[in-house]
Amino acid sequence: MAALVDGDGIPGIIVRDIRLPRTLLAGLIGATFGLTGAALQGLLRNPLAEPALFGAPQAAAACASLVIAFGLAGATSFAVPLAGIAGTLVAIGSLLAIAGRRASLTVTMLAGLALASFGGAAIALILNLAPNPHVALEIAFWLLGSLQDRSYDHLAIALPFMIGSWVMLGMTAGAFRALTLGEDAAASLGVNINRTRQAVVVGTAFGIGACVAIAGAISFVGLVAPHLVRRAVGSDPARGMLPAALTGAALVLAADIGVRLVPGPVEIKLGVVTAMIGVPFFLAMIFSERRLLEGNPAS
Amino acid sequence: MMAAAATLLQAEAVTVKLGGASVVDDVSLSLRARELVALVGPNGAGKTTLMRALAQLLPSSGSIEINGRPLQSLRLRERARAIAYLPQGHVFHWPMPVAAVVALGRHPHADAFARTSPADRTAVRRALRATATEELAARRVTTLSGGERARVALARALATEAPILFADEPTASLDPRHQLLVMELLRRAARSGGAVLAILHDLTLAARFADRVMVMDGGRIVANGLPTDALNPAQLAKVFGVDAVSVDTGEGFVPIARRPL
Numbered sequence: 001m002a003a004l005v006d007g008d009g010i011p012g013i014i015v016r017d018i019r020l021p022r023t024l025l026a027g028l029i030g031a032t033f034g035l036t037g038a039a040l041q042g043l044l045r046n047p048l049a050e051p052a053l054f055g056a057p058q059a060a061a062a063c064a065s066l067v068i069a070f071g072l073a074g075a076t077s078f079a080v081p082l083a084g085i086a087g088t089l090v091a092i093g094s095l096l097a098i099a100g101r102r103a104s105l106t107v108t109m110l111a112g113l114a115l116a117s118f119g120g121a122a123i124a125l126i127l128n129l130a131p132n133p134h135v136a137l138e139i140a141f142w143l144l145g146s147l148q149d150r151s152y153d154h155l156a157i158a159l160p161f162m163i164g165s166w167v168m169l170g171m172t173a174g175a176f177r178a179l180t181l182g183e184d185a186a187a188s189l190g191v192n193i194n195r196t197r198q199a200v201v202v203g204t205a206f207g208i209g210a211c212v213a214i215a216g217a218i219s220f221v222g223l224v225a226p227h228l229v230r231r232a233v234g235s236d237p238a239r240g241m242l243p244a245a246l247t248g249a250a251l252v253l254a255a256d257i258g259v260r261l262v263p264g265p266v267e268i269k270l271g272v273v274t275a276m277i278g279v280p281f282f283l284a285m286i287f288s289e290r291r292l293l294e295g296n297p298a299s
Numbered sequence: 300m301m302a303a304a305a306t307l308l309q310a311e312a313v314t315v316k317l318g319g320a321s322v323v324d325d326v327s328l329s330l331r332a333r334e335l336v337a338l339v340g341p342n343g344a345g346k347t348t349l350m351r352a353l354a355q356l357l358p359s360s361g362s363i364e365i366n367g368r369p370l371q372s373l374r375l376r377e378r379a380r381a382i383a384y385l386p387q388g389h390v391f392h393w394p395m396p397v398a399a400v401v402a403l404g405r406h407p408h409a410d411a412f413a414r415t416s417p418a419d420r421t422a423v424r425r426a427l428r429a430t431a432t433e434e435l436a437a438r439r440v441t442t443l444s445g446g447e448r449a450r451v452a453l454a455r456a457l458a459t460e461a462p463i464l465f466a467d468e469p470t471a472s473l474d475p476r477h478q479l480l481v482m483e484l485l486r487r488a489a490r491s492g493g494a495v496l497a498i499l500h501d502l503t504l505a506a507r508f509a510d511r512v513m514v515m516d517g518g519r520i521v522a523n524g525l526p527t528d529a530l531n532p533a534q535l536a537k538v539f540g541v542d543a544v545s546v547d548t549g550e551g552f553v554p555i556a557r558r559p560l
Binding site: 045046174177178179180181182184185187188189190191192234235236237 | 351354356375376378379380382383384385386390391392393394395396399400403404406407409439455459
């Protein structure tokens, strides 16, 4: 603590310039994933919605790695998050266009699966075409998701987009409550459905694009965080957004502290940890809610 | 007896085209205060599409006026305060508590900070009481039976306290007692000064409860009048393709469809 405030020399540098930006980024990225997950679940009225299931991080990663691979811009320029945002916009936009207004669970999941696979294939293509093996290796590691060696420069690049994302998603929260009645009933209650969709798509794109551009692919936080708080907020999709963001921040912070503390020759990547914990959680969730999911084939 | 009542909604030449075909074709109608109007017709006649067009949930041509003001000129919230819409199916996508669902009916009245006003609380309480769903208030909507869901969905629409209420098949999948309860509620909503338009498949309910019946077929209103006139056996044979008789129940005549033609 002393090193944080007035420490000189090595401890001060370590805490202020290495640990602090990493901690801040972990919290902010976790919060953004938690918030986007809660927003997508609210929009699609589906507790299994998650940015990664719809290929958003994959698309962001594909576009961002394209920029890195071909040296279009340095890794700490605004071009990387912008590319990530563009990729996410395309992915979520196509998802909503394909799944249509009714956003049925089956169609949404199938479209998301296809988009995620396409994002993966695009990344593979970029690795395939990478100008030299060092670039390919760099992208491959970056894709695993990590906050190692991230600085205030990264924070400065990502923060404006994250704030934009929080504002856009936060403004739509009230609409999610009405949307639990279906789109027609929500529209009849004065909710502007198109504007809500656009705000969620663009807000998610800003948030996920910026996060992925900085930290690589970190999956399942957006799924797990809203689910952990759902009972506590009485299943209210609007009231759950802030707690989901805070829980997301706590999850990524914990995972990042975990990867730093686990001893070993190489640091395990953050994205690997969240996926290793997230996937079993996801399966357990499907298992416990399968009756609900089966009983609701059309919605 | 309804002649003196104020016209709340006036629609002229409303047409809805979906994929090139006119699903609703040049429909003109009016809804007056204190009036419960049943909209009946065979499957695919365009009843739901007409209702959604009147609620401006889909684009249509023609003109729709509410209290003399064009519907298009109203802001979304103004329109939402004027027309409450109960879609078919009584679908709830999220396991919210009943009280929270009914409170959604107050969404059009909310201020920028979504604070609950005393008027909101009163309206929600009144809607819960009217639909006899008070004891369900703390339950999750997804755990309710079909009849309970239908009443909660109706409570949500009533809580808006809009002068015009549209209900799309409010009695579908309900047992006889709940059908009657819902129809009595709709009639009470009309008697308290509003206009209620309900899509019904049960011609007996339409004949017994509606002040006026509109019969729709092929996107057009083909009959519009007192239940006994609009639902006469010749009309039912033409529109529904059924052999029907009019039976005196002691409380008026109701149509009974005997066999398909």
